[in-house]
Amino acid sequence: MKTSNGALSLAALLISAWLINTSLPALAATSGHQGDLSHGANNFYRSETLTMQKVTFPNQYKMNVTGNLYLPKDMKAGEKRAAIIVGHPMGAVKEQSAVLYAQQLAERGFVTLAIDLSFWGESEGNPRNAVLPDMYAEDFSAAVDFLGTSEFADRERIGVLGICGSGGFAISAAKIDPRMKAIATVSMYDMGGFSRHLYGKSLTLAQRKQMIAEAAAQRYVEFSGGQTQYTGGTPHEIDENSHPIAKEFYDFYRTPRGEYTPAGSSPELTTHPTLSSNTKFMNFYPFNDIDSISPRPLLFVAGDEAHSLEFSQEAYSLAAEPKELYLVKGAGHVDLYDRVKLIPFDKLTQFFTQYL
Numbered sequence: 001m002k003t004s005n006g007a008l009s010l011a012a013l014l015i016s017a018w019l020i021n022t023s024l025p026a027l028a029a030t031s032g033h034q035g036d037l038s039h040g041a042n043n044f045y046r047s048e049t050l051t052m053q054k055v056t057f058p059n060q061y062k063m064n065v066t067g068n069l070y071l072p073k074d075m076k077a078g079e080k081r082a083a084i085i086v087g088h089p090m091g092a093v094k095e096q097s098a099v100l101y102a103q104q105l106a107e108r109g110f111v112t113l114a115i116d117l118s119f120w121g122e123s124e125g126n127p128r129n130a131v132l133p134d135m136y137a138e139d140f141s142a143a144v145d146f147l148g149t150s151e152f153a154d155r156e157r158i159g160v161l162g163i164c165g166s167g168g169f170a171i172s173a174a175k176i177d178p179r180m181k182a183i184a185t186v187s188m189y190d191m192g193g194f195s196r197h198l199y200g201k202s203l204t205l206a207q208r209k210q211m212i213a214e215a216a217a218q219r220y221v222e223f224s225g226g227q228t229q230y231t232g233g234t235p236h237e238i239d240e241n242s243h244p245i246a247k248e249f250y251d252f253y254r255t256p257r258g259e260y261t262p263a264g265s266s267p268e269l270t271t272h273p274t275l276s277s278n279t280k281f282m283n284f285y286p287f288n289d290i291d292s293i294s295p296r297p298l299l300f301v302a303g304d305e306a307h308s309l310e311f312s313q314e315a316y317s318l319a320a321e322p323k324e325l326y327l328v329k330g331a332g333h334v335d336l337y338d339r340v341k342l343i344p345f346d347k348l349t350q351f352f353t354q355y356l
Helices: 008-013 098-107 133-148 166-175 191-197 205-223 244-253 275-283 309-318 345-355
Strands: 050-058 064-072 081-087 111-115 153-163 180-186 298-303 323-328
Touching (some): 050 133, 064 098, 064 133, 081 133, 081 166, 098 111, 098 153, 111 133, 133 153, 133 166, 153 166, 153 345, 166 309
Antiparallel strands (some): 050 064, 064 111
């Protein structure tokens, strides 16, 4: 993997796990770090009460999307149930968080489908790890196409659940796809607002323009046959001086707690988007016209200690009724990826049962 060098002053500011420059002088590796498994962390949970099928279906642009479909074993032949599409965190794959949520909700009676977004995991799209938020949103609509024409899902009762970055992609999709009858997000990131402004709108316009210029210059390199460069993502090494957000993501993505490398990729590439495409997020505005989703309901779930809480709060303030902001006491951003004892599955079940 080759990452962008960038300016040290800018990289020092971009402390988050998404924009930190991983080619800076390496931090000392955390020896033997197995991940914090408190509060029932169980990303790789496998249910014994469900039937799982690997499914593949085309999106509108004839790119195949792959997902894990979960059906309760007590479903009868010909029965159609309410269905929920689950999207994974940005830079992750369905095996990280999405499959856990899909299984837990299927155990509660829903048909669920955990998908890999285009360019990631088992779904098609080249170059790998490319950023294209409109295509990510399209994948949710393609999943509705698949479920709505199936023998096991009621097309009038399809909902979506987006985790982290997929929260913004699900909202973007729902604005122009009324077939999505109920929309929930967990630990949502607005990848557009974050890329433009960073946390608390701390990124200056000059710094943003510098990032855009670096990505634009890299396009010449790749167009001329040069090596693809990657950016952002989770650091591969941390120490006691690393920023808390970097540590938080590292504990999930770089330890046995949640580390997963899909076929055809490598641990060096996981979570890292391509440098030349990452600025596509700066043209992504998922909260514009979010009020147009009404009267379909919106549920925003976030930890009350999450560094990403501002995004759920902003979306809630802009959305129209019916809407709810549900805060999980004592939970951070990544806590809600896999900590089963903190994730409010009962709340999500109540929401989708009421509105689907």
